[in-house]
Amino acid sequence: xxxxxxxxxxxxxxxxxxxxxxxxxxxxxxxxxxxxxxxxxxxxxxxxxxxxxxxxxxxxxxxxxxxxxxxxxxxxxxxxxxxxxxxxxxxxxxxxxxxxxxxxxxxxxxxxxxxxxxxxxxxxxxxxxxxxxxxxxxxxxxxxxxxxxxxxxxxxxxxxxxxxxxxxxxxxxxxxxxxxxxxxxxxxxxxxxxxxxxxxxxxxxxxxxxxxxxxxxxxxxxxxx
Numbered sequence: 002x003x004x005x006x007x008x009x010x011x012x013x014x015x016x017x018x019x020x021x022x023x024x025x026x027x028x029x030x031x032x033x034x035x036x037x038x039x040x041x042x043x044x045x046x047x048x049x050x051x052x053x054x055x056x057x058x059x060x061x062x063x064x065x066x067x068x069x070x071x072x073x074x075x076x077x078x079x080x081x082x083x084x085x086x087x088x089x090x091x092x093x094x095x096x097x098x099x100x101x102x103x104x105x106x107x108x109x110x111x112x113x114x115x116x117x118x119x120x121x122x123x124x125x126x127x128x129x130x131x132x133x134x135x136x137x138x139x140x141x142x143x144x145x146x147x148x149x150x151x152x153x154x155x156x157x158x159x160x161x162x163x164x165x166x167x168x169x170x171x172x173x174x175x176x177x178x179x180x181x182x183x184x185x186x187x188x189x190x191x192x193x194x195x196x197x198x199x200x201x202x203x204x205x206x207x208x209x210x211x212x213x214x215x216x217x218x219x220x221x222x223x224x225x226x
Contacts, residue, residue: 037140038154044177052201055080062193084210095212102212104220111212114225135159136168143174150174164188 056079063072076089083098095102096116103112136156144151156168167185172178181195214220 035139038138041140041152041154041172041177042138045172045179048177053081054201054203054205056200056203057196058198060195060197062195064191064193066189066191079205079209081205081207081210084207086210093212095210097207097210100211100226104212104217108221109217109219110221110223111214111217112223112225113212141169144171146171146180149180151180 056077058077059075061074061076063074065071074089076087079086079088083096085094085096087094091106093104093106095104099116101114101116103114104110105112136158139155139157141153141155144153150173152172152174154170154172156170158165158168165184165186169183169185171180171182173180178199179196181193184192184194186192214222
């Protein structure tokens with residue numbers, strides 16, 4: 002399968018990864034009657050709100066229960082305000098808040114599009130709309146991941162048009178950081194997102210989130226604006 006062929010599904014998976022990172026920036030994202038879940042999520046929200054920038058290495062595992070197939074991807078996510086960059090083996094995505102560049106490495110091709118957070122066809126921007134509809138949250142207990150005590154929360158979107166019907170979060174009880182997230186999609190696919198390393202408040206120049214064609218000699222530009 003070519004990178005072009007899998008580009009859009011991967012963008013969808015990346016949009017949900019961004020949900021993982023951004024979900025707690027606004028405490029109003031949650032509509033909940035579960036006081037324990039609300040207490041935990043408020044602490045996680047305050048934690049994430051304090052960061053000026055984020056760098057997170059991640060691993061995505063996509064499990065298709067119907068055909069029993071599995072796909073694993075790794076990458077790194079960089080965030081500064083509404084700007085973000087995603088680096089993966091086959092492609093890099095840049096967004097400066099106004100323009101999005103998707104660079105396909107094998108083809109040495111970059112697709113340029115206008116960034117519109119309300120355009121659901123550009124999946125990474127879904128992060129800026131997904132929380133507006135809210136979630137019902139439920140605390141489902143504690144556990145352990147290695148030597149770390151974890152808290153587990155289940156989220157159900159109030160917007161039933163979303164492609165997923167449930168999200169399960171694993172949170173470090175002490176650090177109040179998300180360790181992993183499992184998204185249960187309506188099509189039978191389960192997507193597991195794990196943050197493998199996390200750092201914050203790294204200084205990034207705004208140019209870091211813009212594609213520099215001079216760094217890719219011979220790159221083919223496809224302007225979709």
